[in-house]
Amino acid sequence: RGGRLPGLIGPMLRRVDALSAQDAAGEARLLALGLRPEALTPRLNLKLLGPAQIEPGEDAPDRCRTVLAASTHEGEDAAMLDAWQAARQVEPELRLILAPRHPGRGDAVATLIAARGLDFARRSRGGGPEASLLLADTLGEMALWYRAAGICITGGSFADHGGHTPWEPAAWRCAILHGPHVANQAGAYADLDAAGGALACDAAGLPALLADLLRDPARQRRMGEAARALLLAQAGNPATLIARIAALARARPCTTP
Known part of the structure; x- marks a missing residue:
């Protein structure tokens, strides 16, 4: 214009x-x-300066066997559970942290999990990431889940909600998996995909992709490092x-x- x-x-x-x-x-x-x-x-991106200041520290030994489904919406939780259950055929010790975008959906998601006959813990009732399946139905604790998980599946991208920010999981060196609906963050996801920090798939392809990463923890770590390196490069140095x-x-x- x-x-x-x-x-x-x-x-x-x-x-x-x-x-x-x-x-x-x-x-x-x-x-x-x-x-x-x-x-x-x-170049400087003010929106990325906050995530760029995060210091992830050393990975926990079991981080490569923990998956976070972050900020999921209605219609996505079942796909996350399907992928987790299928991937456990590769890694029986695989943990899933399921964090709905709106914690008020906690009861509905708990009902969905219980209908499958799965044992699970709820963070709102004292559960922690040591559980094989944790429903993270609280506010203000996402940093705990990013720290615990080597793989982050970003919500809002498998149902058509435009995709949520990939930069927080990038800050924590998570290998990022996302669905096709990323219009709200199209440039960020395209850059991360190109840099090797993220991978795109649909719900049907998620179980196989997750299983591949579980077989190759070194690839997980390389993806997480690539995602964080891109974040730091795009945030820039304000000095x-x-x-x-x-x-x-x-x-x-x-x-x-």
Whole structure:
């Protein structure tokens, strides 16, 4: 839209002394509209700075045998349980942490699990990640589940909800699996897929993909490391931008009437 008004946007952009774009495509568009190349600073994504500050620490020994289905919606829980039960044929000690997007769905998900005759624990009743199947029906504890799980299946991507952020599991070095519905985070998932930090599949393909990763813990770890490396690269380092802003402030001090 800015390109339709070059006489307005060009002079405005030429007055900008420092600009940090989120990606290369944004930089290219702004330069074409009139931004001076010397005004560009290193890329910085403010939304990713929080996850980038997470320090995951050392992996627990059984992390490669723990799967987190994060922020699931109605219609996805059954697929997660199917995949877990099928993958246990490969790894009988496999644990599943099932974390609904809305903890208020806890009773409905518990009913679904009980109907299958499965033993499970509920976090709202004191259960923990040592359970073979944990229904994580509480708020504010996702960091615990990301830390515990070597594989994270991101919810909202198997039912058509646009997909939830992959950057928190990336921060914790989780190998990320996601469904086809990622419109809300399309660029992020495309970058993670290309970097080897995430894999896409549909519900029918999830059990086989999960089993493959369980047979190859080293691949799990490589995916988690690739996901975290991409997060850090895309978040950027704010120190350079802060220094540039401080230098500009010193060069042009504000004056009051």
